[in-house]
């Protein structure tokens with residue numbers, strides 16, 4: 001089956017965007033894996049599927065699948081690329097677009113010069129809601145935050161702060177993002193038994209109270225050049241631990257994201273960043289196993 005797609009990227013986190021507003025909806029996990037494959041398919045960190053409005057007052061729905069084919073609740077860089085796609089390809093004339101994801105409705109806003117601002121909703125800090133099983137682990141308070149010591153398979157342990165942005169994140173503080181043990185520690189925490197739905201792992205270096213550097217080992221994909229929900233989770237963790245102010249510039253390997261959070265658990269996290277078209281294409285999709 002021939003399938004048309006649009007390749008996009010937000011701060012280097014790259015996507016295959018599928019327009020499913022007419023007819024065809026949903027592929028198999030193997031077909032999502034094929035599209036994400038950088039050798040046999042198109043190549044992407046996630047696949048974004050744009051679907052018709054599911055209800056009054058909502059403009060679209062969008063589904064998110066990781067490179068491993070699994071469907072997930074939220075994608076921050078993807079939300080910006082989704083908004084740019086539906087606006088620039090004429091699927092809507094709105095500049096503030098209400099879109100339903102698995103974790104709820106968010107409202108990306110086209111703000112010009114290729115930048116999109118997204119109200120990512122409020123963070124979830126209760127461990128059991130992330131979800132994170134904290135039972136019996138050593139914990140310590142840092143600022144207003146609770147952090148836990150996570151035992152790793154190599155006998156070491158990492159202090160982490162669990163945060164959900166609709167999808168689960170574990171945030172670690174590191175001295176230097178560039179030399180952080182992302183490849184060694186990321187996979188161990190991503191599939192740690194204490195995270196029953198696995199987890200995205202953020203390695204956060206504090207440069208100042210308004211500037212950080214961040215690398216993320218993403219659930220279901222591995223290290224990406226940027227992670228939007230990861231940037232939100234990292235800034236929330238930093239603010240809650242008393243290390244950051246309410247407006248933070250997040251330097252990722254793929255570009256700059258600007259995150260703002262007033263600091264109340266009922267307050268939304270706002271993310272502003274780029275959304276860029278790369279190319280349009282079509283590809284022969286293997287039959288769904």
Ligand SMILES: N[C@H](CCC[C@H](N)C(=O)O)C(=O)O
Nearest residue numbers: 075076077167218219228229
């Ligand atoms: N890997 C993430 C989904 C994509 C998130 C990321 N690409 C972003 O920009 O937020 C997860 O499994 O929850």
